[in-house]
Amino acid sequence: MFSRTYKATVTLPPLLWVTAFLLAPYLLMFCYSFWSVSASQSIVHSWNLDNYAQLLRVEVYWQTLLRSMWIAARVTVFSLLLGYPLAYFLSFYAGKKKDLLYQLVIIPLWVSYLVRAYAWKTILGSDGVLNTLLQYVHLTKHPLEFLLYSPFAVVLTLTHIYTPFAFLPIYAALEHIPRNLVEASHDLGATPGQTFWKVIFPLSIPGVLAGATFAFVLSLGDFLAPLLLGGPSGIMISNIVVSLFGAAYNWPLGAAISLCMLVLVVSLLFFSERLEKKWSFS
Amino acid sequence: MSTSQTTAARDAVAGIRTRPLLRIRNVAKNFGKNKVLRNISLDVAEGEFLTILGESGSGKTTLLRIIAGFESASAGEVWMGDERLDRQPPYRRRVNTVFQHYALFPHLTVEQNVAYGLRVAKRPEAEISSRVAEALGKVKMSAHAKSKPSKISGGQQQRVALARALVNRPRLLLLDEPLSALDANLRRQMQVELKSLQREVGISFIFVTHDQEEAMVMSDRIALLRSGELEQVATPREIYSRPSTAYAAQFIGHTNLLKGEVREGISRCGPLAWQTSLPDGPVLLSLRPENVRLAAENTVLSNSVRVRGKVLHQAFHGATELIRVDCGAGLVLVVRTSGSNGALDTVDLEFSAADAVPVRESPERI
Amino acid sequence: MEFLVSDAKLVSGSRWLLLHAVAVFVFLYLPIAVLILYSFNAEGVGGFPPHHLTLDWYRTLFADGPIWDSVLNSLQVALAAMAISLTFGVPAALALERAQFPGKALFRRLVLLPLILPGIITGLSLLMLFNVTGTKLSLMTIVLGHGTALISVATTEVFAGLQKLDRAQEEASLDLGANYWQTFWRITVPNLKLPIIGAALLIFTLSMDEIAVSFFLIGRDNTLPLEIWGRLRRGITPEINAVSTIIFLFSLIAIVLWYRLRVRGEATSEAGMELVEAVEGNAS
Numbered sequence: 001m002f003s004r005t006y007k008a009t010v011t012l013p014p015l016l017w018v019t020a021f022l023l024a025p026y027l028l029m030f031c032y033s034f035w036s037v038s039a040s041q042s043i044v045h046s047w048n049l050d051n052y053a054q055l056l057r058v059e060v061y062w063q064t065l066l067r068s069m070w071i072a073a074r075v076t077v078f079s080l081l082l083g084y085p086l087a088y089f090l091s092f093y094a095g096k097k098k099d100l101l102y103q104l105v106i107i108p109l110w111v112s113y114l115v116r117a118y119a120w121k122t123i124l125g126s127d128g129v130l131n132t133l134l135q136y137v138h139l140t141k142h143p144l145e146f147l148l149y150s151p152f153a154v155v156l157t158l159t160h161i162y163t164p165f166a167f168l169p170i171y172a173a174l175e176h177i178p179r180n181l182v183e184a185s186h187d188l189g190a191t192p193g194q195t196f197w198k199v200i201f202p203l204s205i206p207g208v209l210a211g212a213t214f215a216f217v218l219s220l221g222d223f224l225a226p227l228l229l230g231g232p233s234g235i236m237i238s239n240i241v242v243s244l245f246g247a248a249y250n251w252p253l254g255a256a257i258s259l260c261m262l263v264l265v266v267s268l269l270f271f272s273e274r275l276e277k278k279w280s281f282s
Numbered sequence: 283m284s285t286s287q288t289t290a291a292r293d294a295v296a297g298i299r300t301r302p303l304l305r306i307r308n309v310a311k312n313f314g315k316n317k318v319l320r321n322i323s324l325d326v327a328e329g330e331f332l333t334i335l336g337e338s339g340s341g342k343t344t345l346l347r348i349i350a351g352f353e354s355a356s357a358g359e360v361w362m363g364d365e366r367l368d369r370q371p372p373y374r375r376r377v378n379t380v381f382q383h384y385a386l387f388p389h390l391t392v393e394q395n396v397a398y399g400l401r402v403a404k405r406p407e408a409e410i411s412s413r414v415a416e417a418l419g420k421v422k423m424s425a426h427a428k429s430k431p432s433k434i435s436g437g438q439q440q441r442v443a444l445a446r447a448l449v450n451r452p453r454l455l456l457l458d459e460p461l462s463a464l465d466a467n468l469r470r471q472m473q474v475e476l477k478s479l480q481r482e483v484g485i486s487f488i489f490v491t492h493d494q495e496e497a498m499v500m501s502d503r504i505a506l507l508r509s510g511e512l513e514q515v516a517t518p519r520e521i522y523s524r525p526s527t528a529y530a531a532q533f534i535g536h537t538n539l540l541k542g543e544v545r546e547g548i549s550r551c552g553p554l555a556w557q558t559s560l561p562d563g564p565v566l567l568s569l570r571p572e573n574v575r576l577a578a579e580n581t582v583l584s585n586s587v588r589v590r591g592k593v594l595h596q597a598f599h600g601a602t603e604l605i606r607v608d609c610g611a612g613l614v615l616v617v618r619t620s621g622s623n624g625a626l627d628t629v630d631l632e633f634s635a636a637d638a639v640p641v642r643e644s645p646e647r648i
Numbered sequence: 649m650e651f652l653v654s655d656a657k658l659v660s661g662s663r664w665l666l667l668h669a670v671a672v673f674v675f676l677y678l679p680i681a682v683l684i685l686y687s688f689n690a691e692g693v694g695g696f697p698p699h700h701l702t703l704d705w706y707r708t709l710f711a712d713g714p715i716w717d718s719v720l721n722s723l724q725v726a727l728a729a730m731a732i733s734l735t736f737g738v739p740a741a742l743a744l745e746r747a748q749f750p751g752k753a754l755f756r757r758l759v760l761l762p763l764i765l766p767g768i769i770t771g772l773s774l775l776m777l778f779n780v781t782g783t784k785l786s787l788m789t790i791v792l793g794h795g796t797a798l799i800s801v802a803t804t805e806v807f808a809g810l811q812k813l814d815r816a817q818e819e820a821s822l823d824l825g826a827n828y829w830q831t832f833w834r835i836t837v838p839n840l841k842l843p844i845i846g847a848a849l850l851i852f853t854l855s856m857d858e859i860a861v862s863f864f865l866i867g868r869d870n871t872l873p874l875e876i877w878g879r880l881r882r883g884i885t886p887e888i889n890a891v892s893t894i895i896f897l898f899s900l901i902a903i904v905l906w907y908r909l910r911v912r913g914e915a916t917s918e919a920g921m922e923l924v925e926a927v928e929g930n931a932s
Contacts, residue, residue, distance in 0.1 A: 006828045007747035014740035014799070015755060021796040022758045025773030032776055086672045089665040101669075103907050108676045110850075111899045112857035114873050115892040118880065119679035122686065122693040122889075129682055132696035160675065183352050184385035186372040188399035188450065198402075202389045214764060221766020224859065228880065238768045245772065245864065251779075258772050265765060281388035281432065 026262065032255035043251060051256035061240065061257070068236040071155055072219040076166075078159040079215040080208065083166035087207075088200075091174035092182075102171070109164040117228050120157045124148040124229070149231025157229055158219045165218065166211035173207025174200070206276040213272040217265050237261065303328045303486050304349070304367070304454060309358030311344055311510075318344050320510045322358070326454070326488060331480050333489045333497040335533075336507035342490045343382075345507070346456050349488065350379045362453065378447035379456045383463070384439045386431040392418070392442050393427040399450040417449035420479065437468050444476075448483060455480075457489045461496065473499055494534045498522070506530055513644060522570075529644040531568035536604070538574070538615055540567040540638060549635075552613030556587045556635045566641050571604060571618035573637035577630040588632045591615065596626065607631060680896060687889035705890040715891060718875035725791050725871055726855035732795030733851050734844065737802025742836075744803070745810045760804070762797040767860025770797050775864045786867035793861045798854060802847045809843030846909045853902040857895070 033051055038044045055061050090101050108116070123129045126143035134140040146152055177200060185195040223238035230236065237257065244254030302325035311319040319341045326332050336342040347353045349360060351372030360368040367375060378399070386395050396417055400410045418424045421441035426434055431442070440460055447455055457476075461469045477500050480487045491497055497504050498518040506513040506521065506529075514526045525531035528539055542551030542565050549558040549565065577588060591607035594614070598621060605617045607629060617631060686693050690700035709715065740759055744752070762770050774793050775785075783789060817839070821831040837844070859873040866874055872895075876888060 002746050003828060007743070007749075010739040011743040011747050011749055014736040014743060014759070017736045017796070018740075018755060018758050018799070021774065021777070021792065022761070025777040028776045028780060029769075029773045082672050082675070085665055085668045089662075089669045093662050093665060099911070103904060104673065105676070106907070107900060107903050108680070110853055110857075110903045111680065112859075112873065112892070112895050114857070114859050114876060115683065115895055116679060118876075118888065118892060119683040121880075122884065123679060123682055125694055127692075127694040129686070129694055129696050132694060136696050160679065163672065163676065178383075178385065180381050180383065180385040181387060183350075183372070184379070184381055184387070185398070186352075187350060187377075187379045188402060188446065189373045190398070190402040191373055194402055198398075199387060199389075217764055218766055221768050223768055238766065241768060241772070242863075245775070251776070254772070255776065258769055261766070262769050265769075269764065279389075281430070 029255045029259055029262070032252050033259045035252040035255075037250050037252055051253045054253060055256060055260070061237075064235060064240055065237045067151070068220055068238075071151055071158070071234075071236060072216045074155050075158040075162055075219040076212050076215040078155070079163045079166035080170075080212060082159070082163045083211060084170055084208065087167050087171040087174055088196075091171060092200075105164055105167055109168075113161060113224065116161060117157050117225050120153065120160065121148065121228050124153050124156075148229060149234065151230065151234045153229040153231075154225050154234045154236070157225045158222060161225075162215040162218060165214045169210035169214070170204060170207040173204045173210075177203050202279070203281065205279040209272050209276045209279070213268060217268060221261060221265070301328070302326060303330075303362065304488075305359075305361040306345075306349075307359045307361070309345070309348060309355045309360065311341070311348065311353065312356045318510050319348075319355075322507075322510075322512060324505055324512065324515065326486055329484050329486060331477065331487045331489065331500060331502045332505060333491060333501040333503070334505050334507055335491060335494060335497040337492055337533075339509075340507045341510040342492075342507050343458060346379075346458055346488065346490050349454070350377055350456050351375055376453040377456060378450055378452040378454075379458065380440075380443045380447050380460045382458045382460065384431075384436075384443040384460075386439055386442060386446075388431055391428050391430055392423060392434070395431065395442060396446045396449050398446065403450075413449050417445040420448070420482075421445045436463055437472070440464065440472070444479070448479075452485065454486050454488065457487060459491055460489075462491070462493075469496075476500065498534065504534075506533065508533075508644065524639060525568055525641055527642045527644040528566055528568070531639075531641050536571050536616060536618070538569040538571065539641075540569055540613075541565075542567060549638075552611040553609055554587055554589055554613065556585075558635065560640060566643060567638040568641045569615075569633060569638045571616045572602075574615055574617040574631050574633045576617065576619055576623070577632040585635050586632045587635055588630060589613075589615075590628065590630050592628055593626045596623075605629070683889050684893045684896070687886050687893045689886055689889075693884050693886050693889060705886040708885075708887050709890045709894075712887065714870075715872070715875060718870040718872045721787055721869050722856050722872040725787055725794060726852045728791040729794035729798060729855045730848050730851045732791065733798040733802045734848060736795075737799040737847070738806050738840075738844065740799060741803045741806035741810055745807060760800045763800045763804075767797075767858075768864075771861040771864035774861070778865070784867060785865055787869050787871075789865040789867065790862050790871065793865045794855045794858055797858075797861055798851045801851050801854065802844075805843040805847035805850070806840055809840045813839050842909055842912060846906050849902055849906045849909070853899055853906075857899065 032043075034047045034049065036044050036046060036048060036050055086105070090098055090105075094101050121128075124147040125131070126145065126148070128148065130147060131140075131143040135143070181199055181203075182195055185199045186192075190198060220236075221238050222236065223242050226234045226236045226239050227242075230239075238261075241254045241257050241261075244250045244257070304324075304326035306322055306324040306326075309319060309322045310317070322345060334342045334345060344353060348355050348368065351368075351370065355368060359366060362376070367377075387398065390398070393414055396414045397410050400413060405413075414427075415424065418427055421444050423438060423441050423445060426438060426442075431439055434442070440463075443460070461472050461476075464472060473496060476487075476489075489497075489500060501518055503515060503517055504521050505515045508529055514521055514530045516524075521530060521534055525534065525537075531537045532539065540551045540554075542549055542554075544550075544558060544560045544562050544565050546562070547557055547559070548555050549560065549567075551567065589609045591609035594606040594608050596606075597604040601621055602618050603621045603623060605619065605623075605626065607615050607617060609615055609631070615631060617629075686698060687705055688701040688703065689695075689698035690702045690704065691698070740755075743749075744756055744759075749755075771793060774789070774796070777783075778785065778789055813836070818831055818835050821835045822828075826834060857873060858871075859877065862871055862874055863877075870878065872891075876891065879888060
């Protein structure tokens, strides 16, 4: 129905833009990762695998990556634990208030990341709201140090940020389950609890996978929360990259790490999608 | 119906008087201001095939859902045996449902779907396997045991839904318009199969449909529902030959609805007049088209009413023909005859006065 | 449809669910509530309980020149980013829905990737591009960054809208003698009004709040989030609470507006479904 001119007109401009501003930059990053930096702080375009060798050899990179993955894993688990029952409640028990409650959940999602991270910073500090509150009601005598500038703070803040992200696809998946399946399950003698585990949960798995992927990938690459709240023990892999592009001037190494992250993220997406297809039954 | 089926139907009807399986008492259901069901009382006998027949909006699905447990009645009670059924959640009732769109679990195979109720009840594995195999065999779906629902046709899904419900040996099976999504031929085939399955299994079926032909073919009794109230509850033959209201007469099969007046023992309707024992006053009569015959020239039946008219339209239906005849004075009669007439112009019609059955007007329901 | 176990009576399991839901809402909103409360606190961002409530910090905020400069910058960036994202995002959605071409799958993934990719990767890759091409970092580079990253938002919204569009309408238009260009403006775009406005609103809000990508592409002029960020390094005052509160209020209005637009005649879950599809579609 659509002429070739039409199709060409709608396809070419975005195609060109995306090639210029998405594809080319990734390819550039790829190239950079094989270059090195000279003593005089300029980029040397000699092709080598030194950066990758460094990544494999130097411990701090490995440790930080693992710590980042551990933080991301915890954020994912907590986001799912918070988000799933919420989605279930909204989808199956909220009745007429469902719409209003849904809006309430997505509002924090779009409120500035910075605002929310900052809020936690003011709450968790040793002079922060939480500590002074605890001392005020005499639950503690001294400020709790671990609350801020620790992995705990990072996990807490990122969970706060990404719980709505995890919620969205789970809620969408639950809404898609035909209600007559729930009735059929009851009709055949299953209690609501049994119905949940045998019918509702299996059918919601693609949503869970999507939510988990969101939460994990975005937490893994986060650098703002660690900078604000992580302290020395809460450094994540992206912070290393940031410093390599800043004070520790080594763009090629930074590019190498970024590329690894990109590959990791894309692989995760790929596997997640495979799993989702396997678990989708409509 | 064959003799044995007639007997079974009669027994079913009689069974109600002895020990009904299900007793529905004064059940009403409101959705907000909308009175979907008003004051329904109905008994269902053991082993009976009862159809709840009605148009969309009549409340038939709501009634079924109340029996199944997915809605609760605004008033009234439902009893099964000596227990209050409506106090129990759906998963404790010995009632199973075949849903309109089958509601098969898409993530389970056919076999697993059928086994679901047994698994939930924690029956031993060996028992589950044998009962599932038996159920699948009864609905002729054994070959598809390991398939997923998305891979089988609508008719096949329907059989699986049936097996899944029956395998639990419920005391009562509810079927919510299960055949409405099937095409005409498959539908007729399934009607026959369902009926014989019910006879074989021997449990009570409550079947909901809007298709009056389907209801007549399959049921031991029909409960005609209109705007949330029961219009008439009777066997198919009775409802057909002795409809109690104009609505019943018109909803089931075709009829001629004659408005007339009785004065001093003579019933007058348009150009027609005949003797009657009905009391004086306005009267509404139902006359089935097959009871009106094209009169032969020289035959006169006793107590027959004759009239001459002009043919307006002939509709050929293969085995029969429906002929619309203008009999003058505003009376148009529809006649059903065999299909072997040629084109007709002016005809003589006759019918027996006893075939004009008086019916009530159905009250308006707000 | 209400989940019926017994009419309107909560089963014990669902009481726990309700509790959990309330707890999660508290978790989500408490920090923001604290933030707003302390924007009125004379004594600083911490400490409990807040003592003197005052509007001083708001007064300081309104007199703060650099903040307003950065707000102006952010507005310019957001509007420009909106223009870019829509200009390229709408055709992209049309291309994905209607055209077949080699590399379509890759194109689709690329377009949707910035939605789920951590901002640092998007930002750094663009930084390298600007470095190699010798482009100086400025508000312009931020505009390019936002515009590129947010094309995905425009594309997903418009794509969903296209799927609901009745093809027959466009066919009728062509049948009646309008050419493709006319049909596009007279039929297609009006039907896509809601998704486009919704996308514009969302892009604007996201651009105003954006910090991860902007972090690497910033030149001399700050956007609002980066201005705040800079101040956080120097020392925290409730003035930051004040500006955060205002940001929160605007975001609130924007998102409720966006939601109302999206939901007109549509199921709630569609809004979330697009996000799912973006990820799934991204990986497929």
